Amino acid sequence: MSFWRRTTEDDPSGQRDRPLVFSDQLAGARRGEPESLGVLYRQFLPAIFGYIAIRVPERAIAEDLTSEVFLQMIEGIGRTRANDEASFAAWLLKIARITVAGYYRERTQQLLLVSLEPHMGEEGDQSESDTLPSTSPEADPARWAEARDEWRHVVEAINMLTEEQRQVLIGRLIMGYDLTTIARMIGKNTNAVKALQFRALHRLHHLLEKWQGAEQGRNAIHIPQKGKVL
Amino acid sequence: MNSPSERLNEQLEQQLGNVQTHPISSSPSIGERDAEVDRLVVLAQRLRSAPFLQPDPDFAQQLEERLLLRARVLHATRTARDRSWRFLPSLRPILAPALSLVIVLLVVGSGVLIAGAQATNPDNPLYEVKHWEQHVQMALSSSPESRAELSLQFVQDHLTALTHLANPADAQAYRQELQALEQEMEAAMSTITTLPPGIQRDRLFSELTTLKERTFHTLYGLLPHLALPERLATTTALAHLGASVPVLQRVTLTLPTQARGQATISILGTGIQPGVLLVIDGQATTIQGSEQNGTFIFIISPAGSPHYQEIGILNPDGTAVQTAAIIVTNPGKNETGNSTAGASKNNNTHNNANNNHTNKNNNGNGHSKSKEIPHHFAMRISDI
Numbered sequence: 185m186s187f188w189r190r191t192t193e194d195d196p197s198g199q200r201d202r203p204l205v206f207s208d209q210l211a212g213a214r215r216g217e218p219e220s221l222g223v224l225y226r227q228f229l230p231a232i233f234g235y236i237a238i239r240v241p242e243r244a245i246a247e248d249l250t251s252e253v254f255l256q257m258i259e260g261i262g263r264t265r266a267n268d269e270a271s272f273a274a275w276l277l278k279i280a281r282i283t284v285a286g287y288y289r290e291r292t293q294q295l296l297l298v299s300l301e302p303h304m305g306e307e308g309d310q311s312e313s314d315t316l317p318s319t320s321p322e323a324d325p326a327r328w329a330e331a332r333d334e335w336r337h338v339v340e341a342i343n344m345l346t347e348e349q350r351q352v353l354i355g356r357l358i359m360g361y362d363l364t365t366i367a368r369m370i371g372k373n374t375n376a377v378k379a380l381q382f383r384a385l386h387r388l389h390h391l392l393e394k395w396q397g398a399e400q401g402r403n404a405i406h407i408p409q410k411g412k413v414l
Numbered sequence: 415m416n417s418p419s420e421r422l423n424e425q426l427e428q429q430l431g432n433v434q435t436h437p438i439s440s441s442p443s444i445g446e447r448d449a450e451v452d453r454l455v456v457l458a459q460r461l462r463s464a465p466f467l468q469p470d471p472d473f474a475q476q477l478e479e480r481l482l483l484r485a486r487v488l489h490a491t492r493t494a495r496d497r498s499w500r501f502l503p504s505l506r507p508i509l510a511p512a513l514s515l516v517i518v519l520l521v522v523g524s525g526v527l528i529a530g531a532q533a534t535n536p537d538n539p540l541y542e543v544k545h546w547e548q549h550v551q552m553a554l555s556s557s558p559e560s561r562a563e564l565s566l567q568f569v570q571d572h573l574t575a576l577t578h579l580a581n582p583a584d585a586q587a588y589r590q591e592l593q594a595l596e597q598e599m600e601a602a603m604s605t606i607t608t609l610p611p612g613i614q615r616d617r618l619f620s621e622l623t624t625l626k627e628r629t630f631h632t633l634y635g636l637l638p639h640l641a642l643p644e645r646l647a648t649t650t651a652l653a654h655l656g657a658s659v660p661v662l663q664r665v666t667l668t669l670p671t672q673a674r675g676q677a678t679i680s681i682l683g684t685g686i687q688p689g690v691l692l693v694i695d696g697q698a699t700t701i702q703g704s705e706q707n708g709t710f711i712f713i714i715s716p717a718g719s720p721h722y723q724e725i726g727i728l729n730p731d732g733t734a735v736q737t738a739a740i741i742v743t744n745p746g747k748n749e750t751g752n753s754t755a756g757a758s759k760n761n762n763t764h765n766n767a768n769n770n771h772t773n774k775n776n777n778g779n780g781h782s783k784s785k786e787i788p789h790h791f792a793m794r795i796s797d798i
Contacts, residue, residue: 216489218482225478234467243466247473254477258485335466356426357462363423381426382419385454392457 206269214262221261225254228273232280234358235350238342239284241335249287253280270368273359277351277369341391349384352377421451426458558605562618565602566625569595573632580636580644588640589647596651599629630657637732642698645734646726652733659733660685665725666741670716677720679712686710686727693726693736703727 212220232253237246256279266272342350348370355366363374372380416424461467572595579588606622609615633648634657640648653659661684668678679692681703692701692712703710710727714720726736 216485216492218485221482221485222478225481226474229469229474229477230467233469237467237469238461243470247470247477250469251477251480254481255484258481258488335464338461338464338466353458353461357458358467378419378423382422382454385422385457386450388461389453389457 206272207267210261210267210272221258224257224272228276228359229254231273231354231359232276235277235280235354236284238354238358239339239350240287241339245287249280249283252283256283270361270365273355273361273365274369277354281347337392337395338388341388341395344391345384345387348372349380349387352380353384353388356381418448418451421448422454425451425455429455429459558609559614559618562602562605562609563621565598565605566618566621568598569602569625569629572598573629576636577632580639582641585641585644588644592644592647592651595629596654599626599655626655629655633657634731634733640732642693642728642734643696645728645732646696646736649733649735658685660687660690660727660729660735662726662735662737664741665737665739666743667720667722667725669720669742669744671745674715677714677716679714679725681710681712681725681727682708683710683727685729685733687729687731689730691728693724693728693734695723695725696736698728698734 209220209223213224229250233246233250236249236253237243240246240249253276257276260279264272264275266275342353345353351370352366355361355369356363361369363377367374367377370377370380572591575591576588576595578584579591602622602625606615606618609618630652633652637645637648649659653661662681663684664680664682666678666680666682668680670677686703686705688705690703690710692699692703692714701712701714703712705711722740724736724738725740726734728734
């Protein structure tokens with residue numbers, strides 16, 4: 185990603201004036217200037233979409249929730265006290281976290297109230313097409329299904345992390361921020377961010393490994409069936 | 415050796431500058447890494463490049479257009495709102511005088527109300543404002559309790575006003591205020607009496623009793639500062655309120671037996687104190703009475719046949735009372751008769767000599783003639 189090594193700190197690598205630029209953009213966005221709003225949107229879309237997509241099983245839902253987050257950004261940008269990139273990112277991630285939590289809360293209520301409705305992924309091809317990544321290069325439906333199932337487990341594993349671990353992963357891997365910026369975003373020191381980063385990836389790896397082991401065992405049992413599908 | 419978290423972070427940092435040109439698998443230092451950290455770095459790389467986490471370009475474009483449209487709507491709304499506020503300064507030439515006028519009226523109105531509330535002199539134009547305020551307050555009071563409380567408050571206001579009016583110069587105002595106090599006290603008493611038994615009623619009764627005692631004390635204290643008409647009026651008011659005041663039960667005028675002889679006024683009553691002075695037709699005399707068997711005897715030397723409208727007394731403590739019910743006796747003609755105001759000239763003897771404080775004719779309220787009585791009244795009477 186082009187913003188893999190991004191920082192809001194002054195450094196000698198030519199990014200010294202970034203905070204000023206960002207604050208200018210933020211000020212312009214607060215005044216409702218379309219250009220500044222567009223810049224902010226394009227800057228934070230990958231992070232917010234990534235944060236949401238890694239937590240919900242379907243792309244369509246991720247897109248809907250991402251839209252909600254940015255609409256709230258437009259509505260509330262004049263009221264936020266964020267004044268630099270880190271605090272603004274933290275503010276946006278907070279909106280995203282609340283939006284995702286709201287989604288899961290509603291989903292739980294819907295499942296409880298409409299228990300006879302088919303669950304997600306059980307409706308066949310029609311819903312399946314919604315869950316497939318639109319940018320997936322694979323054209324093979326079997327590969328799509330496999331990738332979708334795999335991603336669903338990744339989502340489940342990500343959802344089993346703590347919120348801080350998730351934010352560190354998003355900040356580091358999706359937003360490309362350095363440790364110091366992440367530390368400011370979540371209100372920890374850099375050593376704590378390192379530890380969180382390690383624990384997050386370690387736990388994620390452990391969960392996915394468990395799922396992979398279980399999947400391999402199931403495939404061993406159902407090899408003829410899978411071969412039939414293929 | 416660094417901790418695993420340090421080693422992981424170092425390896426992630428190493429990717430920052432060459433993530434696209436140097437994949438993890440081809441990193442020259444891979445051989446130095448431990449297996450666990452390597453696995454985590456690979457996982458991080460897979461997460462970063464997962465297509466599921468990349469927003470679809472079409473979606474990104476559509477959402478941006480939607481957001482900018484929303485932003486324009488919001489901006490237009492806020493601008494319109496701001497314009498409505500900015501519109502005010504353009505109206506400044508019109509609004510400023512109007513607002514100033516409103517503020518001045520409010521200030522003046524409030525000042526008038528405040529000054530009116532403090533006005534004590536009925537001659538003061540603001541005195542009517544005070545009464546108007548009181549009427550409004552009373553009309554707005556919703557319950558008998560609140561009306562009783564207002565009445566008690568108004569009594570206190572009248573009492574305070576009386577202390578400021580207790581001088582001969584404000585005689586008229588004093589009497590009006592005294593009358594208002596009586597009426598308000600009666601109103602308070604009447605309202606409290608109609609209340610149902612309970613804590614509120616007991617409390618208001620207690621307040622009324624306290625206020626009455628304060629009123630007695632205040633009015634007694636004001637008496638020495640008042641002229642006789644106001645002393646008469648105050649004594650009458652005290653009597654109405656239930657205070658201890660002198661009461662005239664029988665006033666007898668015994669005419670002289672001969673032309674230049676002495677007349678005797680005998681007054682039987684209660685609350686008449688030693689050192690009491692005679693009052694004739696609303697004027698105090700220096701004739702001091704002497705007590706004989708419970709009756710106070712005043713000797714006067716009138717010229718000709720005396721006929722008095724009212725006869726009364728002035729106690730040393732300042733209380734004063736007079737009556738028009740006078741029994742006139744004429745020993746020379748052996749006639750007696752009852753006399754009411756102005757009727758004694760008929761030399762009729764009237765038996766109705768009871769003092770009546772509710773009779774307006776004998777409470778000194780504007781019925782005393784402006785007859786000038788010199789200091790040595792007895793001598794003048796004899797000179798007539």
